[in-house]
Each structure stands twice: as C-alpha cells, then as structure tokens.
Amino acid sequence: MASIIINGQELALPEGEKLNAIQAAKRHGIEIPYYCWHPALSVVANCRMCEIEVGSKDPKTGEIKMIPKLVPGCQTPAKDGTVIVTDSPKVKEHQRLIMELLLANHPLDCPVCDQAGECGLQDYSYEYGQANHRFVEERTIKPKKDVSDLIQLNQDRCIMCTRCVRFTREITQTGELQVRQRGHHAEIDVFFDEPVDNPLAGNVVDICPVGALLDKDFLHTQRVWFLAKHDSICTRCSTGCNISAEENKGQLWRFKPRANPLVNDFWICDEGRYSYIHANDQHLLSSAYLKSGGNHTAVGVDAALKSVSQTLSLVASDGGKTIAILSPFLTVEEAYLFASYIKGLNSENVVALGPVPVEGEDKTIKPDMVNGRSGDTSFIVPRPFTIHAEKCPNRKGVSAVLEHFEGEVIDFAAAVARVESGEFAAVYLASDSIDPWDDEPIAKKLRAGAKHLFVQDVNVTPIAHIADVVIAGATFAEKAGCYVNADGRLQYSEAALPPRDGSLPDLDIFAILLGRMPAPVSSRDVLKELASVIPAFAVAASGKLPEFGVLIGDAETPAAAVGAGFQDAWTQHRGAQL
Ligand code: SF4
Numbered sequence: 201m202a203s204i205i206i207n208g209q210e211l212a213l214p215e216g217e218k219l220n221a222i223q224a225a226k227r228h229g230i231e232i233p234y235y236c237w238h239p240a241l242s243v244v245a246n247c248r249m250c251e252i253e254v255g256s257k258d259p260k261t262g263e264i265k266m267i268p269k270l271v272p273g274c275q276t277p278a279k280d281g282t283v284i285v286t287d288s289p290k291v292k293e294h295q296r297l298i299m300e301l302l303l304a305n306h307p308l309d310c311p312v313c314d315q316a317g318e319c320g321l322q323d324y325s326y327e328y329g330q331a332n333h334r335f336v337e338e339r340t341i342k343p344k345k346d347v348s349d350l351i352q353l354n355q356d357r358c359i360m361c362t363r364c365v366r367f368t369r370e371i372t373q374t375g376e377l378q379v380r381q382r383g384h385h386a387e388i389d390v391f392f393d394e395p396v397d398n399p400l401a402g403n404v405v406d407i408c409p410v411g412a413l414l415d416k417d418f419l420h421t422q423r424v425w426f427l428a429k430h431d432s433i434c435t436r437c438s439t440g441c442n443i444s445a446e447e448n449k450g451q452l453w454r455f456k457p458r459a460n461p462l463v464n465d466f467w468i469c470d471e472g473r474y475s476y477i478h479a480n481d482q483h484l485l486s487s488a489y490l491k492s493g494g495n496h497t498a499v500g501v502d503a504a505l506k507s508v509s510q511t512l513s514l515v516a517s518d519g520g521k522t523i524a525i526l527s528p529f530l531t532v533e534e535a536y537l538f539a540s541y542i543k544g545l546n547s548e549n550v551v552a553l554g555p556v557p558v559e560g561e562d563k564t565i566k567p568d569m570v571n572g573r574s575g576d577t578s579f580i581v582p583r584p585f586t587i588h589a590e591k592c593p594n595r596k597g598v599s600a601v602l603e604h605f606e607g608e609v610i611d612f613a614a615a616v617a618r619v620e621s622g623e624f625a626a627v628y629l630a631s632d633s634i635d636p637w638d639d640e641p642i643a644k645k646l647r648a649g650a651k652h653l654f655v656q657d658v659n660v661t662p663i664a665h666i667a668d669v670v671i672a673g674a675t676f677a678e679k680a681g682c683y684v685n686a687d688g689r690l691q692y693s694e695a696a697l698p699p700r701d702g703s704l705p706d707l708d709i710f711a712i713l714l715g716r717m718p719a720p721v722s723s724r725d726v727l728k729e730l731a732s733v734i735p736a737f738a739v740a741a742s743g744k745l746p747e748f749g750v751l752i753g754d755a756e757t758p759a760a761a762v763g764a765g766f767q768d769a770w771t772q773h774r775g776a777q778l
Pocket of ligand 1: 388
C-alpha cells in the first residue's frame with residue numbers, strides 16, 4: 201500500500217486518489233494552514249502560508265532526501281514515498297513570518313469587521329502568528345469600495361490570495377475581478393467600475409478568507425458568534441443546494457453554502473442566497489381563520505382543524521369526494537401524511553399536484569476546465585452549476601408520493617378541470633410556496649367548483665381570502681423534512697426557526713388530522729414509514745440519509761458516484777474556510 205511520511209510517521213495513502221500535501225495531512229488530522237488554496241480552484245501558491253519541508257524516500261534503500269528549501273503544500277502532490285514535515289522550527293518560523301507580512305498593512309480593525317469570528321487571519325494569527333509587530337513604516341491605506349450592489353470590497357484587509365479573481369475566471373467565467381498594480385500597491389478591483397454581476401456573485405464573499413469582501417445585505421447586522429447554524433436545503437429552485445441557514449433569536453440572517461459534491465459543489469446562487477428574506481416576512485399568515493356569514497374570524501389552529509376534519513368526514517360519509525392539492529413546496533413526509541389522510545377518508549378521494557412555478561429557462565454555469573485549471577493543478581473536477589427554471593424544491597418528491605397513491609401524477613391543470621366539472625364536494629389546497637400563489641381566476645374556479653374550500657399556506661393569497669377555513673402552515677425555514685431535487689436526490693433539511701405564532705409545521709397539521717398527535721411525530725419516523733410503503737423511497741429505510749443525500753429509486757450511493765476517496769477528501773474539507 202502507498203504511504204506518505206508526515207512528521208516522521210509512515211501513514212497510509214489511499215489508492216487512486218489525487219491529493220496534495222494539505223489534503224493528505226488533513227486526512228490524518230494534521231493541519232497545514234493555507235489561504236489561497238481552494239479545492240475547486242486552480243493552484244497558484246501565492247500566499248505561501250502552506251510551505252512545508254518536503255522530500256522523498258528511496259523505495260530500495262529507504263534513504264530520505266529532503267529538498268533544502270520550503271515548498272508550498274498545495275503544490276506538492278502526495279505520492280508514495282513523499283516525506284513532509286509540517287512542525288519543524290523552520291516551518292514554524294516561516295509561518296510566523298508570513299503572518300507578520302500579511303498583517304503588515306492590515307488595519308487590525310476586528311472590532312468593526314464583519315468577518316471577525318470566522319476570519320482566517322484571526323484564526324491563524326492565534327495558531328501560527330506572533331504577538332509582536334515589527335513593521336514601523338507608514339501603512340498603505342486603501343479605501344473601501346462597492347464592487348456590486350451587494351458586495352463591498354475592503355481593500356486594506358485583502359491578503360491578495362486571488363481566490364475571488366480565480367472564482368470569476370474559472371467558475372463563472374465572467375472575469376469581473378482582477379489584480380491591478382504591483383507590490384504593496386497591488387489591489388483587487390473591477391474592470392472600469394463594471395460591477396461583479398453574475399448569478400453566483402455572492403460566493404466571492406464566502407471564499408474570501410478574510411474580511412475584504414463582505415455581503416452588504418449582512419453588513420453590521422449580526423456578530424457571527426451569535427448565529428446558530430442549521431443544515432438546510434435551499435427551496436428557491438429544484439437544484440436543492442445545501443445551505444447553512446443561520447439565525448439568531450428566531451430571525452434568519454443569512455444563507456451560506458454547504459459543500460455537496462453531488463449537488464452544488466461549494467456554491468449557491470444569489471437568488472437562493474437572498475431567499476432567506478421570505479421567512480422573515482412580517483406579513484405571513486399568523487393565525488387560522490374560519491369563515492362564517494361571509495367574514496373570516498381568527499381562531500386557534502385546533503378549532504380550524506376540527507372544522508376541516510368534521511367536514512371532510514361528513515363529505516366522505518355522504519359518499520362525496522375530496523381532492524387534496526399538494527404543493528411542490530411540501531416535504532415528502534408531509535406529502536405522505538397528507539395523502540394518507542385524504543385517501544384514508546375515502547379511497548375515491550383524489551390527491552393531485554399543486555401549481556409548479558416555472559420562471560424562464562434553466563441556467564447552467566460550466567466551470568472552465570481548460571484555462572488556468574488543468575488536471576495538473578486542480579484536485580477536483582468541478583461540476584456544472586444549474587439554476588433551475590422550476591422554482592420549487594420538491595416536485596419530484598411530491599410526485600413520487602402521489603404516484604404511489606394515485607397510480608399517476610394528476611397535474612394542477614387536470615385537477616382544476618376536475619374541480620370545475622363538479623366532481624368534488626371539497627377542495628383542500630396545501631401550499632407553503634415562497635412566492636404567494638396569486639392566480640385569482642383559477643382560485644375563483646376552485647371556489648366555484650366545490651362546496652367546501654380549505655387552504656393551508658404561509659402567505660395571504662387570493663384563494664385564502666375566499667376559503668372556508670384557512671390554516672397557517674410552515675415556511676421552508678420552519679419545517680424539517682426531505683426534498684427530492686431535479687436529479688432525483690433525496691436530501692434532508694433541518695428546521696432553522698420555530699413555527700410562527702398561530703402556525704404549525706405542516707407535518708403536525710397532518711398528524712393531527714390523522715389522529716396521531718399528541719404523540720410527537722418526527723420527520724425521521726415518517727420517512728422510515730413511507731420508505732417501507734413506497735418502493736421508490738426504499739433507499740431511506742433507516743430514516744437517516746447519507747451526508748450528501750441519496751438518489752431515490754436507485755441503489756447508487758454518493759461514494760459510488762464520486763469515488764470513495766474523493767468523497768472522503770471532500771468531506772475532510774468541510775468546516776475549513778469555504
Ligand atoms: S479580496 Fe479576499 S478573496 Fe480576493 S484576493 Fe483579497 S483576500 Fe483573497
């Protein structure tokens with residue numbers, strides 16, 4: 201088996217993997233600090249922070265020969281017989297010098313810097329730097345400027361790692377950012393004040409390891425150590441990007457990308473990034489309502505659900521039919537419980553898919569695989585990033601559930617036509633969409649076609665105004681459960697916020713209707729149950745998903761899809777400076 205010698209210890213090197221010294225050391229729990237290296241970008245070795253002692257062991261004689269000078273770890277391939285030393289006095293002295301140089305012109309303004317608490321300069325100063333500062337010359341002062349409506353550049357905090365420049369050249373290929381000037385005058389800038397304007401622009405803030413590029417939307421709003429992070433899935437489109445939903449005291453403050461090599465690599469689009477705002481909307485439904493005498497009266501959710509339950513039971517006992525319309529914003533667990541409830545009342549009842557929002561066409565950003573990122577310098581193969589035109593997270597998952605109960609997926613247009621024909625005595629629409637569903641003419645058709653109309657939503661919509669019962673459901677941030685993305689990948693999303701006053705998570709609403717409450721109902725238990733009933737979800741039989749999700753109806757696992765070693769290497773990177 202191939203091996204690498206790190207700090208005198210012979211350690212296994214996984215077969216068939218392309219790792220550099222940083223990754224190989226990290227695999228064995230040894231940190232080599234770095235700024236400019238990023239696994240999805242070309243290797244430039246310009247920060248010099250990862251320099252280590254490197255040598256090789258002669259396979260026949262066992263003799264070790266070391267290169268006399270220090271070498272960047274990011275540029276050192278980890279091969280059989282490679283010897284690296286990360287903790288010698290020479291390496292440590294070098295790290296101290298680099299930190300001193302990087303901080304020579306730094307304004308040391310941590311108390312007013314948004315990056316404080318998640319800053320590579322702060323962390324490495326503590327770990328590898330030194331307390332004294334010998335630079336007595338006048339510091340180069342550089343102004344801050346906006347490089348787009350949403351991104352502020354603080355040039356005097358920049359360490360010229362060029363991650364941001366490489367991102368716009370290699371990933372988005374829009375090339376808005378550049379390095380201009382030389383030496384200590386060098387600075388990041390945009391071309392002729394053309395702003396950073398691409399669908400993934402916000403990622404330059406995430407990959408900037410210091411407080412140079414900042415998100416103006418988040419600027420001076422929160423200290424990051426007050427934020428609780430939740431592993432969620434973006435619901436803005438059907439890509440299903442992995443995100444960290446970050447909140448403090450019941451309010452969402454930002455979305456950050458989480459790495460998933462099978463979905464979004466390290467990135468999220470700006471559309472998804474700023475969709476967190478919806479969950480903070482002060483005008484969301486915050487009460488249940490019952491209509492009587494033409495007016496809506498606010499009631500407790502229990503009273504509203506009692507009315508729904510009694511009416512639908514009566515409809516069923518009278519031989520009437522109900523149609524449930526399930527939004528593609530519901531989780532698969534919610535869809536399963538809702539469909540179970542409706543079909544359990546009367547097997548003739550129908551479950552159908554709600555409106556699927558579509559805007560424009562899919563946009564795919566293909567990373568540049570040639571210019572500046574040959575196979576020799578990058579350690580992963582970045583995947584194309586698609587922003588889907590389908591603006592909902594779970595059409596595929598809800599459809600798979602509906603197909604099980606109905607034998608087919610009845611789309612919204614067909615559902616509306618059947619309601620108009622007078623086939624149903626009751627319509628129950630469960631929505632939760634990010635953008636309010638405001639198709640008034642269709643709402644009126646649904647109202648006119650059935651005696652009873654129930655609406656469960658987060659927004660105040662035209663159909664809510666004319667419904668008999670309105671129930672406040674949960675926003676994407678208030679619910680836990682699974683979504684199936686456009687590729688068919690089942691992924692778990694954690695709730696980031698508690699339910700708003702007057703609302704309930706949809707899973708609880710359906711569990712109450714099914715008579716399963718007050719015993720607690722968890723999305724995990726429901727997932728296990730539906731996986732045992734619906735063959736497409738059999739891959740989720742344990743109720744727990746692999747870290748990067750799993751394709752439904754398929755035996756594929758993330759490890760098999762990307763190679764076990766690659767998967768591991770990527771996992772190792774998580775938690776480092778993205
Ligand atoms: S702005 Fe940030 S990412 Fe860009 S070169 Fe400077 S430190 Fe690196």
